[in-house]
Amino acid sequence: MKPFDPRLLRYARAARGVLLIGAGLGLLRTCAVLAWSWCLANAITALALPVMDGIPGVRGRIDEGAYGAAQLTWLLLGALAAVLVRSLAGWGMDVVAARGAVRVKAQLRSAALDALDARSPQRDSGPGDAELATSLGRGLDALDGYFSGYIPQLLLTGVATPILVLAVLLADPLSGLIVIVVFPIIPVFMILIGLATQAVQDRQWSQLQRLSSSFLDVVGGLATLRIFGRQDRQIARISRETEEYRSRTMSVLRVTFLSGFVLDLAGTFSIALVAVTVGTRLVSGEFPLGLGLFVLLLLPETFVPIRQVGAAFHASTEGLAAAGRVFAIIESEDELRGAASTSRRTELESGAAAGATAPAAQSVLRFDEVSVARSGRRVVGPTSFAVDRGELVAMAGPSGAGKSTLVAALLGFVAPIRGRIVAPEPISWAGQRPGLLHGSISANVALGDDAPNGGLVRRALDAVGLQHLDGAAELGVAGAGVSGGQAQRIAVARALYRAWNLDCAVLVLDEPTSALDAESEAVVCAALRREADAGRAVLVVSHREAVHRAADRVVRVVAARPEPTTAGVGA
Template sequence: MSSTGVRTGSTRPLDPRLVRRSRAVRAYLVTSIALATVMAALVVAQSWLIARIVSEGFEGSGLVPAVTAAVTGLALAVLARAGLGWAHEVVSARAAVRVKTQLRDEVVGSLLDGTPRRGPRPESSHVVTLLGPGLDKLDTYFARYLPQLALALTVPAVVVVAVFVADPLSGITIAVTLPLIVLFMVLVGYVTRDRTERRWRAMVRLGHHFSDVLDGLVVLKVFGRSRRQTKGIAEVGERNREETMGALRLAFLSSFVLELVATISVALVAVSIGLRIVEGHMTLMTGLFVLVLAPDAYLPLRQVGAHFHDSAEGQSVADDVYAILDDDDASEGRAAGVALAERAYRDQPAPDLTGATIVVDGVSVSYEGRSVPALPPTTLSIEPGRITALTGPSGCGKSTLVDVLMGFVAPTGGRVTVTAADGTSYDLADLDLASWRSRIAWVPQVPGVLEGTVATNVRLGAPDASDTEIAQALRDAGAGDLSPWREVHEEGANLSAGERRRLAVARALLRVRRGGAAVMLLDEPTAGLDAATEREVRRSLRDARVTVLVVAHRAALVEDADVVVALAAPLGASA
């Protein structure tokens, strides 16, 4: 899956993919920069008013009208800064909500629209982690990091100009020392990015491990191994805790480093101002103005560095999101994959597959980051009305070929052509996928089951099927012992693997009989079934009198086939 591969996402302060794909981000950036500019002006005004009030009070002028006006102006400036800060937080929170909603919709849509993918589909546990606590990392990315990034772009520039106008020497000192903050921020950022990346990977591993244990919990309990998994979950959880605490320690230490550099820089300005005031080369008001204003030149940069771990976590999540969305910037070379996926979805309706011949012509599938192809170049012809058995060692690409025929995976080489009974030929890459799949009855290696009843799940093959037809399909699939009204829990948790497989075969048979399907694609439909049930399934496949492609390992199913195609394992792959 993509999340375990090499990271090739953006390492810039602001991920350009978010800007390109999200209107909410673009509007937020414009608003954020405008608010930051106003706040920078208020920072200068506030410092000038403080200096005016203190210098007038030190000189003993009392509450003259000028001082009263300055106090009133200072109060208004403080209130205005507080109001703008609140507005900035509100804008940031709303932008985060809109962006998260948009990304969740895009990820779910990408996984459910059926468009062929260049790479393997991500694991469900990773998607759950990503769409849940993963995208929530964007809250701090928008609420803390990006506002400070906007302030860091405007406030130091305005402050340096204001200080330089009041005192050129102090302005030059601040301009020279500011790059030190940036230098240390970059050094700290590299370390922080790696640590937060490790923390995100640890959380993903924890989600994977927990999901795997849940999936196999029934088998583990049957063999008395469930209690031993507690130790494994505890170890993975402990690694997650260690990475989290390590990231927090690094965040505190990075803040300390930036605070130390900023303090030393402000001290240089303060010493110079103090000496010149004592010697009479600078007025008290000018010195106070520069001294009060100088820390604000460093503050936004310090806070950007302190919040860099929020940026690193947000970009780690964005990298995984765009890996799923096959975005052009997610990694090098994705443009070809996106082009193939777009090419594979056209509006041309699929022809009637009754009597059609399906030819697989040199089809191959390769995934990025893998040296061995998932499916080496393969050529075969699936003749109408005949049963074609696909055999071969594990890893030779049998299930991948079925995924190509279903349109779940776009081939990286070769093509699939369909010749209808009237002699018209079609390229699968030009056909509408929904129309194509409506003419196929499919039994995957791991059948999907919905919460409801057995009848509800079988009726997915033909929504208008009667109860009698459903019962007949169950009997023909060797599932006569399954009551159509039996309750099915979420993901078929209360069904055995054999029951789920028989239910899927019944659904496929009903799709042929009532759903208009003329082709059956079955991936090991008799795995885990006893000999008597297997005979029922084999008889039903023969009696269906449609085109059948079956991935088979069991000898009886292979013997029933009219044509047997043996795939060889790709070079470098283990059998």
């Protein structure tokens, strides 16, 4: 677990401002600490020397470089001003960190949600819904402690510690040498304790994921559990998961408290070692009193940042763990999308090159020895067929043969492991699920169009036999308010609207009539026939005989024998 993950700067630009402004305020605070220590040490010296003059045995360099009583007022005012500047700088760092945490969380959530929104609908791996909700919700909220507690101390450690160690070294080389020798002990302890913290934190986070998943499963199946009287067993299961999470949390707290004790002990011993050497030389008169007090006042400030950064790090490990999972979500989706888009771009370029030299009657949609794999196993292919302009082709085959998978490869949702798909852009498509949203019927038909064409919406609805539906009628969540057959025809109307509005050369539909009666199915088939007659290449995945009869020809897809495959995309 890294103290600071550079990916924060990549995916949350607000983190850069937090670091830059925080570093500047940390430098100001360090200067104030130096000024405060110097003014206070010399003010105490100015007050103490008149008293010490009457004590027998006081001699040597005790009064070397001391200020007189006349400068006492200015020294005290300087110390007071330094305290105010230090307080304001510290307050400013806290404010910048707190506000930065809000912006960073928002940017990370936005990046993760964008990645999830752009991921393939055919994704067969990755975190579940419960894990995503936990990571993007409570997990990222834990970054508040990381930014408000840990980041300011980390900045002070990086900015203040070198300056303060250098100041001690210049003021008293012997004390500075001792600090340099003993100082690395604390980072070593921090690394060792950090490894232990990472182990217990990972176990706690895994347990929280299991608890979230268990609770989501129980809520989803609550009605079924009550019907069969099995709810008590699930209550016991949730109780066990909760108790285990409580135990994991206490383990994290135990390590946190022990780490704080160890770091404080190491820092205290280091300060004590320097204090003994300074005190010994002061007693023997080998060291100026003002300089000795300056070193002693500066020593705690030298060790405080690194001691506090260790304690703050342990308090913010949950946020770091969640951020790591959010980064994994963003990067995994980016990688998958990049691989699919690269494959898709190669295919489209090949299609464009072919289209530049071929006559208009040539196939605009072509599958050449295409094979697709799922979870490392080939599920379809090699398959080859083509769809010409003005042709209506039905794709048939047993359930599970890979028809929808081939469509997913055509749309770029998955990348073929072998072969090539040639197709123009854009493609108009309707899937097996209508995918209706809350809003008007017209908005659902023209989904994705910033300037909907009301005339095309009405034409698309009429084409699929929905003349009686009012485009202004509102649908509920997931298209509530219309029947399953009507929802399916609205999805087909959406595909027609896109084809007309964008002048798509290819129209692809996956089981567009599975929920329709014979009369409605005939209307949809007639609409598809008209699209083919208009010069489009129409590909329909269907088990229905009526669709097969309406098609110019039927392509049969046979399920592939499962064979181990290797990653990669064929040329």
